[in-house]
Amino acid sequence: MMIVMPVMLLVVFGYAASFDVTSIGVAAGPGAEAVVALLPEPFETVEAGAGDPLEALRLNEADVVVAGRPGALTAYIDGSELFTARAALQAVTTVAGQGIPIRAEVAFNPGLETSAVLVPGLAGLILIFIGSLVTSLGVVHERQAGTLEQLAVMPLTARDVFVGKVAPYFGVAALDLTLVLVVGSLLFNVPFIGSVWLLALGSVLFLLVTLGIGVLISTVSQNQGQAIQLAIMTLLPQVLLSGLIFPLESMAPGVRWIGYLLPLTYFNQVARGVMLKDAPLEALVLPIGLLALLGLVVFGLAVLRFRSDLAPSGRRAVAV
Amino acid sequence: MSYGLAGVDVAYGRVVALSRFDLDLAPGSVHALIGPDGAGKTTACKVLVGTRRPERGEVRRPSAHLVGYQPESAGSWPDLTVAENLDFVSRSFGHRRDGRIDELLELTRLRTARDRLAGDLSGGMRQKLAVAMAMLARPALLVLDEPTTGLDPVSRSGLWRLVLRAASEGAAVLVTTSYIYEAERADTVTFLDDGHAIATGTAASIRAGFQGVMSVTAECPEAGTFWRRGRNWRVWTRAGTAPANGTTVAPDLEDVVTAASMEPVR
Numbered sequence: 001m002m003i004v005m006p007v008m009l010l011v012v013f014g015y016a017a018s019f020d021v022t023s024i025g026v027a028a029g030p031g032a033e034a035v036v037a038l039l040p041e042p043f044e045t046v047e048a049g050a051g052d053p054l055e056a057l058r059l060n061e062a063d064v065v066v067a068g069r070p071g072a073l074t075a076y077i078d079g080s081e082l083f084t085a086r087a088a089l090q091a092v093t094t095v096a097g098q099g100i101p102i103r104a105e106v107a108f109n110p111g112l113e114t115s116a117v118l119v120p121g122l123a124g125l126i127l128i129f130i131g132s133l134v135t136s137l138g139v140v141h142e143r144q145a146g147t148l149e150q151l152a153v154m155p156l157t158a159r160d161v162f163v164g165k166v167a168p169y170f171g172v173a174a175l176d177l178t179l180v181l182v183v184g185s186l187l188f189n190v191p192f193i194g195s196v197w198l199l200a201l202g203s204v205l206f207l208l209v210t211l212g213i214g215v216l217i218s219t220v221s222q223n224q225g226q227a228i229q230l231a232i233m234t235l236l237p238q239v240l241l242s243g244l245i246f247p248l249e250s251m252a253p254g255v256r257w258i259g260y261l262l263p264l265t266y267f268n269q270v271a272r273g274v275m276l277k278d279a280p281l282e283a284l285v286l287p288i289g290l291l292a293l294l295g296l297v298v299f300g301l302a303v304l305r306f307r308s309d310l311a312p313s314g315r316r317a318v319a320v
Numbered sequence: 321m322s323y324g325l326a327g328v329d330v331a332y333g334r335v336v337a338l339s340r341f342d343l344d345l346a347p348g349s350v351h352a353l354i355g356p357d358g359a360g361k362t363t364a365c366k367v368l369v370g371t372r373r374p375e376r377g378e379v380r381r382p383s384a385h386l387v388g389y390q391p392e393s394a395g396s397w398p399d400l401t402v403a404e405n406l407d408f409v410s411r412s413f414g415h416r417r418d419g420r421i422d423e424l425l426e427l428t429r430l431r432t433a434r435d436r437l438a439g440d441l442s443g444g445m446r447q448k449l450a451v452a453m454a455m456l457a458r459p460a461l462l463v464l465d466e467p468t469t470g471l472d473p474v475s476r477s478g479l480w481r482l483v484l485r486a487a488s489e490g491a492a493v494l495v496t497t498s499y500i501y502e503a504e505r506a507d508t509v510t511f512l513d514d515g516h517a518i519a520t521g522t523a524a525s526i527r528a529g530f531q532g533v534m535s536v537t538a539e540c541p542e543a544g545t546f547w548r549r550g551r552n553w554r555v556w557t558r559a560g561t562a563p564a565n566g567t568t569v570a571p572d573l574e575d576v577v578t579a580a581s582m583e584p585v586r
Contacts, residue, residue: 146393150453153369154412155384310371 013240015252021087023249027056029067035102036066039095042087054107059283064088066102073102079109080276082117083247108276115188120271121244123180124206124264128238130173131210132217133231139165139218140227148310158307166211173207194274198281202270205291209263212298219305238264266291322346323461323492328377330363337363339515341377345492347460350483352506353496354577360515361496362392365465368494381461385413388459388491392466394450398439402430402449405438406456413457424452427482444475451482462491468502480505500574511577518580523573530576532558535566545582
């Protein structure tokens with residue numbers, strides 16, 4: 001593992017590490033079609049249903065919407081996708097310099113601040129740390145101390161024990177998330193213009209996945225050293241392949257699919273969408289739905305593994 | 321009504337931990353499971369209490385409310401005090417406060433340590449706490465995995481007092497130990513080696529089943545089956561007479577099980 005893993009990680013992360021923007025979805029408002037057609041690659045024309053340009057961006061229908069009166073067009077750029085926005089801004093500025101009457105306006109993150117884009121995702125990363133690493137270490141420690149075995153023979157159901165183990169971590173992680181978001185917003189001036197309840201929904205689902213990963217790690221780890229190694233192996237891809245640092249669209253297709261399996265990918269989309277864009281539920285149905293699906297699968301597996309780990313004999317004994 | 325195992329097989333991968341293992345535990349009595357490290361004692365305990373599933377065989381145990389278990393690693397919560405550990409177990413078993421905790425604190429002489437964290441206790445005190453936790457619910461089946469390992473003779477003696485107390489309260493008690501002489505205190509004994517039960521019965525019946533001659537020599541014998549014990553050598557002669565320079569002795573339980581573990585064929 002120590003020989004193969006570094007090479008494998010280098011290959012995977014090497015193909016993922018790219019800031020190049022290969023595609024910018026641009027929608028044309030009424031009368032803007034001709035100008036949009038002049039925009040060079042990597043602009044690609046997309047259809048936007050929303051009439052209002054900002055609403056179209058909020059609903060993730062496009063990265064850029066060009067709208068306005070002929071002769072006074074504005075390219076509204078979604079600033080929540082930093083590298084895409086920078087590439088779009090540069091391209092629009094270049095086109096404007098060639099005499100085409102268009103100006104650029106960055107929405108949702110006008111200053112294109114890195115912190116505004118990173119802090120929501122970093123909050124998720126911190127949650128993964130709490131959820132997977134600390135949970136797995138805690139449960140493995142209990143097993144090594146014999147207290148988990150003690151619980152297994154007590155007249156408690158596996159569900160009682162599972163909830164008893166996971167609930168405190170859930171509470172701590174939820175508190176941490178709140179703190180990180182509040183402190184992040186205050187220290188780095190990250191806006192929070194969306195629905196707290198929508199972010200809470202995404203966070204709860206995300207927490208279920210990360211806690212499930214933590215419990216799964218604990219069920220396959222014999223000691224805390226193994227748990228740490230496994231947790232790091234699940235943490236690293238989330239840092240590099242979730243779109244937190246490198247845009248998913250810029251990654252080679254061979255590694256991009258890994259990003260679509262990671263919970264941080266979807267939490268990142270939800271957190272950025274809610275905090276920066278006030279994205280409504282209909283714009284976040286996909287990431288929230290996928291988080292729910294991941295939660296169901298991972299948390300369900302964790303419950304099953306934990307149950308069989310805790311009481312493998314179950315009903316096999318003859319009660320006398 | 322007895323508890324125990326019948327024809328139990330357990331393997332960890334290719335390593336056989338228990339093979340066709342039988343164990344019979346009668347209420348009100350103490351059964352000692354003895355054997356060297358890796359013999360399968362802990363596995364037998366785990367199968368009996370239900371934390372390890374056997375590949376084959378039957379397990380007879382009461383419902384979870386009537387099982388007390390002290391795992392090999394003691395199993396107390398280091399961040400809770402002595403009293404909190406006992407209280408947590410008591411509440412988990414659905415017991416009301418009926419003086420049982422105070423009674424066990426008295427029996428284990430942990431009363432003065434009731435407010436100390438379990439993690440701050442000495443090894444002997446922690447083992448006593450673990451046994452007290454296992455005894456708390458007045459179990460019908462009490463399984464203690466190496467409760468005396470690493471303890472000084474006084475603590476060991478105190479723990480055995482607890483074990484006998486549990487049996488006197490009607491529990492069927494299983495105690496595993498690597499100290500063979502401790503097994504003499506139990507009503508019945510099973511000697512386990514490499515997953516196989518080599519001998520079962522009372523200590524006296526196991527001793528009586530010894531075949532051959534046991535002798536003691538001061539010098540290392542040149543042939544035969546022998547081992548060091550104390551400052552002398554024990555020599556086991558399966559058939560024939562003892563070595564000329566040896567003194568014939570009546571084998572004790574340790575001699576018998578050591579000799580049995582040297583039998584090449586099982």
